[in-house]
Amino acid sequence: MTTMEEMRKKTVCQAAAEPPHWETDAEFDCLFRYFAEWEAPGLPLEIGAYYGWGDVVLVAALRARHELLQVPAEKLIALDPCERLGEIEGMKLDHHYTNFANWHEVLVRRGVWDWVLPVVATTEHAFEFLAQLRYRVIFVDGDHMQPSVDIDINLCRAALSPGGVALFHDCRDPARGCTLPAYDVLPAVEKLVEEDEWELLETVDTLRVVRRNPI
Numbered sequence: 287m288t289t290m291e292e293m294r295k296k297t298v299c300q301a302a303a304e305p306p307h308w309e310t311d312a313e314f315d316c317l318f319r320y321f322a323e324w325e326a327p328g329l330p331l332e333i334g335a336y337y338g339w340g341d342v343v344l345v346a347a348l349r350a351r352h353e354l355l356q357v358p359a360e361k362l363i364a365l366d367p368c369e370r371l372g373e374i375e376g377m378k379l380d381h382h383y384t385n386f387a388n389w390h391e392v393l394v395r396r397g398v399w400d401w402v403l404p405v406v407a408t409t410e411h412a413f414e415f416l417a418q419l420r421y422r423v424i425f426v427d428g429d430h431m432q433p434s435v436d437i438d439i440n441l442c443r444a445a446l447s448p449g450g451v452a453l454f455h456d457c458r459d460p461a462r463g464c465t466l467p468a469y470d471v472l473p474a475v476e477k478l479v480e481e482d483e484w485e486l487l488e489t490v491d492t493l494r495v496v497r498r499n500p501i
């Protein structure tokens with residue numbers, strides 16, 4: 287019988303070999319753990335799907351959750367505008383966005399299409415729809431500059447269940463040795479966790495795991 291740990295290690299090993307993606311192996315491992323095992327009411331959500339390699343890991347976690355923990359199967363709601371929006375760090379970089387055909391191709395090729403509910407929109411445009419639902423776990427990896435970061439955090443405030451977790455990617459922190467240009471995610475997350483309702487659970491490379499405490 288395969289264990290959760292074996293499934294996690296196998297998934298991370300496979301995902302690591304599949305470019306393009308931005309997550310480190312340790313970040314994929316952390317994402318798998320929370321999507322598979324974290325208990326709170328609601329659905330799983332990813333903001334910023336890109337080519338869908340994160341989806342492949344997150345769906346593997348949902349499958350493991352279903353098969354090993356006997357939790358009913360649940361689809362991953364995954365969001366991406368699938369178009370180039372503005373500039374990043376002053377440069378127009380084609381590898382910072384994807385289109386729906388690329389995303390769809392990866393999900394079908396890796397057999398996870400049936401496990402994903404794709405939403406082609408920015409968080410801002412889909413806010414009203416997304417905020418009507420409740421989430422147990424949210425992977426936040428969309429636009430990393432303000433005002434989008436504020437919109438993503440507002441969605442967490444509006445729709446993350448008490449006891450749920452939000453995992454914020456690309457919290458580039460010079461204090462942890464990161465030499466890449468700063469994004470607006472880290473200061474926003476640091477401010478959030480100053481509030482009593484929000485608590486930093488762990489940091490894995492540039493991934494910060496934040497829990498919404500029950501009031």
Ligand SMILES: C[S@@+](CC[C@H](N)C(=O)[O-])C[C@H]1O[C@@H](n2cnc3c(N)ncnc32)[C@H](O)[C@@H]1O
Binds near residue numbers: 365
């Ligand atoms: C860093 S990539 C995400 C990587 C992805 N999570 C993975 O695992 O490979 C950022 C993605 O966010 C999307 N994006 C950009 N602006 C967005 C917005 N306002 N709302 C949601 N997604 C956005 C981009 O299209 C891009 O595909």
